[in-house]
Amino acid sequence: MISDFATPPGLRHRQIPVRDTLLHVAEVGDGPAVLLLHGWPEFWMTWLPLMNRLHGEFRLIAPDLRGFGDSAKSATPRSDAGANCHGDDMAALVAALGLESVGVVGHDVGGYAAQALARRHPQAVDRLLFFNCPTPSVAGRWVHDGHVNEVWYQSFQQLPLAEALVGLSREAGALYLRHFLTHWCHRKDAFDPVFEIWLDNFMKPGNWRGGFDWYRSQNAARLAAIDGHPTPSVKIHQSTRVHWGRHDPILKSDWAAYVPEHFDRAQVSFCESAGHFVHVEAPDEAAEVFAEVFGDL
8 A cells, every 4th residue: 555645766856946936846757757736735745645656657746836835935925926927937947857848737726827837838738637627717606606605715815914824823824724624625534644744834934925925916817707807718729637526615526517618628537536636535546547648648
């Protein structure tokens, strides 16, 4: 039995200058290159279950997004670290690694970043895999059918007091973090083995801010979409697979119906045993889908 969050042999860490920042990158394996883009509240370690299963077949590259994990932090809150910023960071990272194109996996914030990367730098993306897939169509549904009660945090995290309040003590941070890592999971104990490590990460100076800056940066587009004026999006042409956790309470699996509006070649499937974090809750199934998508890369 694989220990999901064990350190795979050959795991290496680097700090890589990218545009105007410094990104921490964890990497393992020497096969075809696949970029793994995490969400919130996550950092590179969220991909360890897949790394442990796939490092013998692929070169797995897991950066901490700008402001997250051990990547560089801004000194003050910022509102310019949205999807396009992260997408441009990833294009620069691919180039810095000496690669022409890569497979890309996106989840949550990383899903938005992967789409921006594919639209703005299509030459850098060979094909795409999403574990659940937030699209521009989703944003207009944040407040429909009672879903507004699920997205309270998207407004709270933009408040100047949010970082100070959540980071006031280890106990406060634990209460906040545990809510998302259990409520958004169908398998409620999925993060139990690493909860203290997760908390250690987010209690580092500036690490709450990095995630909260994402919500500050996306707010204008989010509000416009809710009001019925979503930002126009060009369809993504690369071959795409979406594997959606059936029980995700925040990105509802019903919203998979909107995937074809934004992708020319997308196949959608469902993980019946997972919620928001398919790659952590159902890593064997996630690894099988990953191998199907990137096996001939």
